Amino acid sequence: MSLLGTLGGTLQVAVIVGGSPLLLGVMRQVRARMEGRRGAGVGQPWRDLRKLAGKEAITPRGTTEMFRAAPVLLVAMTLVVVVVAPFVTTDSAIPQIADLFVVVALLAHATVVLALAGIDTGTAFGGMGASRETTILALVEPTVLVAIFALSVPVGSTNLSAIVGSSLAHPAQAIAPGSLLAAVALIVVIVAETGRLPVDNPATHLELTMVHEAMVLEYAGPDLALIELGSAMRLSVYLGLLANLFLPWGIATEVGVLALLGGVVAFAVKVAVLGAVLALVEVFLAKVRLFRVPELLAGSFLLALLAVTSSYVLA
Amino acid sequence: MNVVATQLVAVGLGAAAVLGMVAVVAAVLLTRAARPAVVGVLTAAVGVAGTVAGVAAMTGQTWSVQLPGVLPLSGVLLSVDAFGGVFLAVSGAVAVAAAIYGIGYCRGGGGGGLASRGVQVATPLFVVSLLLVPAAGSVSTLLAAWELMAVTSLLLVVAEHRRRGEVASAGRWYVVMTHLGFVAILIGLLVLAAPAADDSWDAVRAAAGTLSPAVAGPVFVLCLIGFGSKAGIVPVHAWLPRAHPEAPSHVSALMSAAMVTMGIYGIVRVGIDLMGGGALWWWLLVLLLGAGSAIYGILQAVVSTDLKRLLAYSTTENMGIVLVGVGACGLFTSTGRPVLAALALTAALLHIIGHAAFKTLLFLAAGSVLHATGTRDLDELGGLRSAMPVTTAAFGLGALAASALPPGTAFVSEWVLLQALIHGLPAPGVATSIVVPMMVAAIALTAGLAVVTFVKAFGVGFLARARSTAAAQAHESPPSMLTAMALAGLGCVGVAVAPTAVLPTLGQIAGALVRSGAPVSGALSAELVGVTGVLSPVLLVVALAVGSVVVVAVPRMLVAGRARRAARLWDCGAGPLSERMQYTATSFAEPLGRVFDNVLQPVQDIDVTHHQESAYLVSSVAYRRRVPDRVERRLYQPVLAATAAWGRAGRGLATGSVHRYLGYGFYTVCALLIVLVVTR
Numbered sequence: 003m004s005l006l007g008t009l010g011g012t013l014q015v016a017v018i019v020g021g022s023p024l025l026l027g028v029m030r031q032v033r034a035r036m037e038g039r040r041g042a043g044v045g046q047p048w049r050d051l052r053k054l055a056g057k058e059a060i061t062p063r064g065t066t067e068m069f070r071a072a073p074v075l076l077v078a079m080t081l082v083v084v085v086v087a088p089f090v091t092t093d094s095a096i097p098q099i100a101d102l103f104v105v106v107a108l109l110a111h112a113t114v115v116l117a118l119a120g121i122d123t124g125t126a127f128g129g130m131g132a133s134r135e136t137t138i139l140a141l142v143e144p145t146v147l148v149a150i151f152a153l154s155v156p157v158g159s160t161n162l163s164a165i166v167g168s169s170l171a172h173p174a175q176a177i178a179p180g181s182l183l184a185a186v187a188l189i190v191v192i193v194a195e196t197g198r199l200p201v202d203n204p205a206t207h208l209e210l211t212m213v214h215e216a217m218v219l220e221y222a223g224p225d226l227a228l229i230e231l232g233s234a235m236r237l238s239v240y241l242g243l244l245a246n247l248f249l250p251w252g253i254a255t256e257v258g259v260l261a262l263l264g265g266v267v268a269f270a271v272k273v274a275v276l277g278a279v280l281a282l283v284e285v286f287l288a289k290v291r292l293f294r295v296p297e298l299l300a301g302s303f304l305l306a307l308l309a310v311t312s313s314y315v316l317a
Numbered sequence: 318m319n320v321v322a323t324q325l326v327a328v329g330l331g332a333a334a335v336l337g338m339v340a341v342v343a344a345v346l347l348t349r350a351a352r353p354a355v356v357g358v359l360t361a362a363v364g365v366a367g368t369v370a371g372v373a374a375m376t377g378q379t380w381s382v383q384l385p386g387v388l389p390l391s392g393v394l395l396s397v398d399a400f401g402g403v404f405l406a407v408s409g410a411v412a413v414a415a416a417i418y419g420i421g422y423c424r425g426g427g428g429g430g431l432a433s434r435g436v437q438v439a440t441p442l443f444v445v446s447l448l449l450v451p452a453a454g455s456v457s458t459l460l461a462a463w464e465l466m467a468v469t470s471l472l473l474v475v476a477e478h479r480r481r482g483e484v485a486s487a488g489r490w491y492v493v494m495t496h497l498g499f500v501a502i503l504i505g506l507l508v509l510a511a512p513a514a515d516d517s518w519d520a521v522r523a524a525a526g527t528l529s530p531a532v533a534g535p536v537f538v539l540c541l542i543g544f545g546s547k548a549g550i551v552p553v554h555a556w557l558p559r560a561h562p563e564a565p566s567h568v569s570a571l572m573s574a575a576m577v578t579m580g581i582y583g584i585v586r587v588g589i590d591l592m593g594g595g596a597l598w599w600w601l602l603v604l605l606l607g608a609g610s611a612i613y614g615i616l617q618a619v620v621s622t623d624l625k626r627l628l629a630y631s632t633t634e635n636m637g638i639v640l641v642g643v644g645a646c647g648l649f650t651s652t653g654r655p656v657l658a659a660l661a662l663t664a665a666l667l668h669i670i671g672h673a674a675f676k677t678l679l680f681l682a683a684g685s686v687l688h689a690t691g692t693r694d695l696d697e698l699g700g701l702r703s704a705m706p707v708t709t710a711a712f713g714l715g716a717l718a719a720s721a722l723p724p725g726t727a728f729v730s731e732w733v734l735l736q737a738l739i740h741g742l743p744a745p746g747v748a749t750s751i752v753v754p755m756m757v758a759a760i761a762l763t764a765g766l767a768v769v770t771f772v773k774a775f776g777v778g779f780l781a782r783a784r785s786t787a788a789a790q791a792h793e794s795p796p797s798m799l800t801a802m803a804l805a806g807l808g809c810v811g812v813a814v815a816p817t818a819v820l821p822t823l824g825q826i827a828g829a830l831v832r833s834g835a836p837v838s839g840a841l842s843a844e845l846v847g848v849t850g851v852l853s854p855v856l857l858v859v860a861l862a863v864g865s866v867v868v869v870a871v872p873r874m875l876v877a878g879r880a881r882r883a884a885r886l887w888d889c890g891a892g893p894l895s896e897r898m899q900y901t902a903t904s905f906a907e908p909l910g911r912v913f914d915n916v917l918q919p920v921q922d923i924d925v926t927h928h929q930e931s932a933y934l935v936s937s938v939a940y941r942r943r944v945p946d947r948v949e950r951r952l953y954q955p956v957l958a959a960t961a962a963w964g965r966a967g968r969g970l971a972t973g974s975v976h977r978y979l980g981y982g983f984y985t986v987c988a989l990l991i992v993l994v995v996t997r
Binding site for chain 2: 055056057058059060061062063064066067068074075077078079081082085086096097098099101103104107108110111114117118121122123124125126128129130132133134136137139140141142143144145146147148151154155158159160161164219220224227228292293296303307310311
């Protein structure tokens with residue numbers, strides 16, 4: 003547990019917890035402007051969270067502890083990822099669990115907890131959302147692991163700090179065919195895992211198209227605030243991982259006010275730009291049918307597999 | 318220290334044998350009322366003795382004893398080395414939980430015939446045979462123990478044959494397949510032992526190098542088929558999803574957590590220990606079989622609505638993953654990378670231990686549900702949380718452990734396996750560099766589908782609202798069953814949080830088999846030796862706990878909390894929702910079933926009955942859907958049909974006339990004589 007890692011872990015919590023609703027605000031604002039609306043402003047997600055947090059907590063009758071624990075677990079698991087992954091500094095606060103497998107599996111576990119809470123409500127909506135979400139999760143998993151594999155083989159480790167450090171040391175790696183293919187595969191994964199278009203529509207409330215929203219339909223008040231915050235943090239975490247695995251420049255490698263400040267700013271800029279691009283692309287996309295999603299994921303799996311083979315063939 | 322360890326092995330095994338015999342005598346002599354309790358306690362003691370012996374053996378000293386008088390011709394040679402010790406300890410530990418569980422399960426309404434003399438005699442014998450297989454030190458001893466294990470488990474599988482018709486059918490499948498497997502092992506091991514001085518492992522190991530590759534290959538394949546069938550490996554798995562659900566639940570736990578691992582024991586013992594690695598194609602075959610079993614098993618589990626059948630298919634899946642580890646070990650051995658080979662084998666051994674813990678827990682919890690509701694159909698369960706809190710918690714823990722999510726039990730072993738595979742590239746040879754990424758993808762898909770399977774089993778089976786009156790009237794199980802579940806749960810938590818307590822030892826054992834150093838070290842975090850990689854499950858659990866506390870505490874400090882209020886579910890303003898509006902297990906798995914339609918090929922029929930007056934008015938619709946085991950339909954049905962056809966053709970020869978039968982004998986002898994005369 004180095005000083006740099008501890009400082010990084012603390013800063014990352016502050017930046018991501020404080021900034022992830024703003025990222026959501028930026029993405030909504032971009033979308034609104036592209037659609038010719040004025041938009042509610044970048045701070046609107048934070049205002050929503052404050053309003054929800056002040057409300058009365060509701061427990062639907064017939065639900066168990068699973069329903070009440072799920073929002074807390076969702077945020078806690080994401081929080082652990084926020085602390086250990088190298089977003090602002092290359093060192094990790096807890097290097098023993100800063101492993102790429104651990105991080106993606108923790109994020110998947112958070113989804114599973116929400117799915118169980120969805121089933122726990124005993125409504126058709128909850129079950130439907132849970133069923134769809136876990137189906138997508140299962141089909142995403144091969145792509146994720148093979149893409150990780152492609153990234154880890156040249157480095158010889160799945161440790162996040164090692165991978166980021168290696169990208170920093172060998173900038174040419176970022177434009178190697180293996181890296182590019184893995185990056186595209188991971189982008190599809192991130193779109194699927196964070197419930198963005200064309201896999202899921204975060205703004206919909208139509209039962210035929212809902213995935214994530216159907217699962218959390220029964221939540222209200224502070225519980226819903228936690229879920230909204232957790233989902234926003236997940237989006238920031240995924241975009242941050244994508245940014246730092248492939249374009250780690252600007253990340254702080256030593257202790258120092260300027261270096262840390264640079265790390266924070268670089269991270270914020272990278273994630274904001276990625277989010278804005280994602281929102282921009284979403285404007286031009288329609289949601290695909292649920293049963294077309296496997297085709298999309300199969301395509302991304304193929305890319306990931308090509309990434310592994312190319313890293314072997316060209317090595 | 319070492320002397321103490323070998324003495325412990327001797328005392329443990331001796332105590333297990335004596336206690337087992339006492340249990341058998343007690344089962345014969347005692348009255349029906351007292352039988353389950355006494356036999357259960359004695360069997361649990363057998364398990365404890367076996368565990369002690371196994372753990373002592375794992376420290377590295379080999380203990381052996383020759384008992385010439387026990388079996389005619391060859392005698393019995395027991396020899397427990399560190400590798401066998403792992404399986405000894407696993408079987409013993411599973412037996413403790415299963416035996417304690419059996420006290421309540423056999424006495425109560427779980428099965429009228431379970432307190433009978435036959436079942437109570439067979440249970441301790443089965444446990445003793447499970448301890449004898451890994452303790453066997455020679456081919457003949459192994460075969461004898463293997464057969465004892467098969468026969469006693471068969472008796473237990475058919476224990477409830479009077480109550481349900483399917484039990485007899487499951488028993489027939491089991492008896493035929495286990496004996497075909499036995500024949501395969503018998504031929505394989507006899508050919509392997511033929512050039513050796515005697516049939517002990519040491520002699521066979523010394524002589525195995527003299528076998529030509531043309532002989533060694535078929536020997537290995539025969540052993541792979543025979544042992545793989547016991548491990549439930551596709552395509553020789555057909556007995557497993559039949560026998561495991563129909564057996565009494567504590568026997569299912571014993572079979573699924575302990576007996577199937579003996580198949581893996583056999584493959585590793587023969588392929589890696591005795592034959593020392595062998596050719597590359599052996600291990601590519603093992604890898605493909607392992608990956609195929611993992612994916613096929615979990616796909617069948619995803620769409621299964623029978624809780625115990627789902628768990629049985631999950632066993633096939635987990636043994637597939639273990640076999641991937643074993644195959645990777647062989648692959649790295651034959652390509653000259655012993656450190657990675659040891660790492661892969663360590664992962665396989667850890668997965669066996671973890672699987673034993675969570676599969677025991679899951680089967681015991683499923684048995685508790687069966688005991689309380691009388692059904693295994695997930696579509697009729699649900700809402701068990703309030704009536705059965707301990708069972709629900711136990712199954713939830715088991716489901717987490719089985720789904721390879723951190724901080725779950727299976728996560729650590731799969732992480733170690735993936736580390737071995739990742740460091741396997743770049744590899745010499747095209748086959749390796751294609752197969753290794755495919756294995757990663759197969760494990761990933763398996764892990765993803767396992768998540769869906771266990772979300773379905775736990776969510777639909779235990780949460781939400783009861784889907785039938787049986788589930789609504791459920792009651793918690795007696796204390797002995799709950800104690801057993803608590804023990805198995807402790808095992809799960811132990812392997813999940815502190816796998817580092819056993820990982821270095823397992824690493825040493827695996828390293829000794831492939832002639833390398835220990836691939837894992839570290840007390841708090843698992844640090845890989847020779848390659849980079851570190852993981853600390855303890856720190857992960859601590860971090861998650863701290864995170865949860867922070868998430869609960871910080872909002873309370875920032876916002877003045879208002880009291881929680883219970884409210885009714887959102888029902889679109891259309892009145893209360895009924896239980897039948899919930900998602901069922903079938904509907905939950907429907908999207909995945911549709912995605913894998915080409916693989917699973919479900920069979921559905923819809924019968925629409927019309928009113929007599931008009932073809933436009935429907936009076937009733939009947940819808941049936943089932944997912945038959947496709948491998949079984951393609952592979953077994955043709956063989957069974959051909960056998961039946963041969964039988965029918967042969968019937969013409971057997972008319973019942975004794976003269977005719979004597980004539981057949983006469984003609985055969987004459988034909989043989991003619992053949993001899995012509996060929997000599």
